[in-house]
Amino acid sequence: MHNELLKELEARGFINQCSNMDALNDALNNGKVTAYLGSDPTADSLHVGHLVPVMMMRWLQKYGHRPLMLVGGATGRIGDPSGRDTGRPMMTEKVLAKNIAGLKKSYSKFLHFGKGATDAIIVDNYDWMKNYTHLDFLAQFGTDFTVPRMLSMESVKRRLDNGMTFLEFNYMTFQAVDFLTLYNKYGCTLQLCGADQWGNAIMGIELIRKKVGQEAFVLSTSLITDAAGNKIGKSAGNAIWVNEDKLSPYEYWQYFRNTPDELVEKFLKIFTEIPLNEIAKLAKLQGAELNEAKRVLANAATTIAHGADAAKDAENAAAALFGGGGNMDNVPTAEIDMDAPMGVIDFLCAAGLFDSKSDARRMIEQGGVQIDGVKVTDWRATVCPKKEFMVQRGKKNHLKVIVK
Numbered sequence: 001m002h003n004e005l006l007k008e009l010e011a012r013g014f015i016n017q018c019s020n021m022d023a024l025n026d027a028l029n030n031g032k033v034t035a036y037l038g039s040d041p042t043a044d045s046l047h048v049g050h051l052v053p054v055m056m057m058r059w060l061q062k063y064g065h066r067p068l069m070l071v072g073g074a075t076g077r078i079g080d081p082s083g084r085d086t087g088r089p090m091m092t093e094k095v096l097a098k099n100i101a102g103l104k105k106s107y108s109k110f111l112h113f114g115k116g117a118t119d120a121i122i123v124d125n126y127d128w129m130k131n132y133t134h135l136d137f138l139a140q141f142g143t144d145f146t147v148p149r150m151l152s153m154e155s156v157k158r159r160l161d162n163g164m165t166f167l168e169f170n171y172m173t174f175q176a177v178d179f180l181t182l183y184n185k186y187g188c189t190l191q192l193c194g195a196d197q198w199g200n201a202i203m204g205i206e207l208i209r210k211k212v213g214q215e216a217f218v219l220s221t222s223l224i225t226d227a228a229g230n231k232i233g234k235s236a237g238n239a240i241w242v243n244e245d246k247l248s249p250y251e252y253w254q255y256f257r258n259t260p261d262e263l264v265e266k267f268l269k270i271f272t273e274i275p276l277n278e279i280a281k282l283a284k285l286q287g288a289e290l291n292e293a294k295r296v297l298a299n300a301a302t303t304i305a306h307g308a309d310a311a312k313d314a315e316n317a318a319a320a321l322f323g324g325g326g327n328m329d330n331v332p333t334a335e336i337d338m339d340a341p342m343g344v345i346d347f348l349c350a351a352g353l354f355d356s357k358s359d360a361r362r363m364i365e366q367g368g369v370q371i372d373g374v375k376v377t378d379w380r381a382t383v384c385p386k387k388e389f390m391v392q393r394g395k396k397n398h399l400k401v402i403v404k
Contacts, residue, residue, distance in 0.1 A: 044102025
């Protein structure tokens, strides 16, 4: 592996699988490559689970290649069965439009967009998929996919016993046509994807080979999991959102600051642009000193997503909460209306700390809620009005609640 980009990606632990590493190495050495990464608009923000291929795309742009970011306005109407045991819920046009706008906002945090040779662009596969009638699509591509080949894909096999619909079965054909369309329109020869998208992506390079007789490539990344080994994502209920209207920069910073010890080096390599020789030094820290590596990780990752000022504010907020110093103005804040005593569960839900009253009650019964430093032991208790409260959920989640 002689290409500098591939060496960087390999050293940082991005590469999981490649359809043809030698040929991709040659293509990258021979000039600018256009690569695409797709995401269906199932939410109005990316989350940390999406960021491994996004950071890989960021490195691709830094090395002089062209990123092409696809939002799946068409495939989002179907629902990707990959990695799932049930179908995705259908979304309204209003929700789709809101989610697409949110994804564009997320992408712009990590990539430079514009009209230059290596500037990223955003495309929506609905722009071409909407032009096909069912008969048109079958006539043009129906004989390019065989049922045995489609049934061999892991994303299909795991759903067959759970009632996979014909709608979902079509998903991989749509994604393959996306790759072919981007190849024809933009000269795109590389698709980046998570490991769970490997089968769908391979169908794309097979379709390009059949239709135009040319070689294209797929480069996949490993999936990021939480402490329990679950894939991070909206469906799993553990998403760490990128857009600040979904998750504050402080909470984003805290996620990386609380990285498990065994993942610190991996996260430094993937979620930051810190040089590898510096990461090697940080990775050697042990015990309490490893907290310095986590602080560096949190600052670097938050700077990329939210800017240096937001990272510094988050660090100051953490110092105020946990170290007795820093500026309390940077602690996450919520405003509520409260002109009379309020049940503690209603208070917690109004502040946005819990999505449901049952979740709030469960956390109180487990001893995981404090208000102004006092543990709440009775879920039937009331909270009396005052100007400001400091609420703690679990060990790390703090919220300043201001009464309007």
